[in-house]
Amino acid sequence: MTQDELKRATARAAIDYIAPKLEADGIVGVGTGSTANFFIDMLAELKGRFDGTVASSEASAQRLKAHGIPVYDLNAVDGIQVYVDGADEANAALELVKGGGAALTREKIVAACSDEFVCIADESKWVPVLGGFPLPVEVIPMARSLVAREIVKLGGDPVYRQGVTTDNGNIILDVHNLLIREPKTLERALNNITGVVTNGIFAQRPADILLLGTATGVKTFTAS
Numbered sequence: 263m264t265q266d267e268l269k270r271a272t273a274r275a276a277i278d279y280i281a282p283k284l285e286a287d288g289i290v291g292v293g294t295g296s297t298a299n300f301f302i303d304m305l306a307e308l309k310g311r312f313d314g315t316v317a318s319s320e321a322s323a324q325r326l327k328a329h330g331i332p333v334y335d336l337n338a339v340d341g342i343q344v345y346v347d348g349a350d351e352a353n354a355a356l357e358l359v360k361g362g363g364a365a366l367t368r369e370k371i372v373a374a375c376s377d378e379f380v381c382i383a384d385e386s387k388w389v390p391v392l393g394g395f396p397l398p399v400e401v402i403p404m405a406r407s408l409v410a411r412e413i414v415k416l417g418g419d420p421v422y423r424q425g426v427t428t429d430n431g432n433i434i435l436d437v438h439n440l441l442i443r444e445p446k447t448l449e450r451a452l453n454n455i456t457g458v459v460t461n462g463i464f465a466q467r468p469a470d471i472l473l474l475g476t477a478t479g480v481k482t483f484t485a486s
């Protein structure tokens with residue numbers, strides 16, 4: 263199977279998982295990226311069975327609206343029933359690295375508001391230890407050099423993601439060569455650097471369930 267077929271299969275599994283739980287006044291949180299895009303296209307089938315969505319990026323909001331699916335501002339809703347999103351890496355504790363598409367900050371905000379976080383990913387994202395994928399960090403533009411120097415002190419090699427501005431008007435530093443053995447500790451340490459908006463480690467709020475697309479079918483994991 264191709265990677266896209268695995269992504270499509272995991273998106274389908276997420277639709278099957280959330281469909282019986284949806285409430286007429288429920289809000290679905292919607293992630294960003296190629297796997298989330300498959301989910302958005304399938305979510306259109308469930309239109310009318312939930313109230314609407316909150317999107318984690320402008321790109322996802324546009325795609326949802328193109329399907330005629332209502333998109334609300336997060337401040338206009340009381341909460342999010344379920345949040346479905348992809349990841350760049352996932353470990354057995356369902357701690358994630360996210361932000362390959364630069365949407366990490368809004369994704370982390372939506373995850374923090376959600377009763378349940380369903381991660382959808384193909385098997386290439388499954389790792390024993392996070393950190394193989396360069397860790398995205400969203401930074402206030404004027405703090406770029408300051409933050410880069412502080413990240414070097416933590417042992418990482420930050421690389422400026424050229425030509426990318428986040429939906430929040432900030433820049434991204436991708437941090438190479440960090441083996442993330444203590445995700446919660448590093449998540450906090452990076453967020454504590456002045457000028458960092460947030461980083462792509464999702465450990466303080468990990469996923470609740472991972473639907474992993476593999477060559478032998480979609481496997482379901484809950485945090486171990």
Ligand SMILES: O=C[C@H](O)[C@H](O)[C@H](O)COP(=O)(O)O
Pocket residue numbers: 293294295296297298347348349350359360361362363364365366369
């Ligand atoms: O900023 C982007 C997000 O964190 C994505 O969910 C992540 O990069 C995974 O994207 P994809 O499904 O395209 O691999």
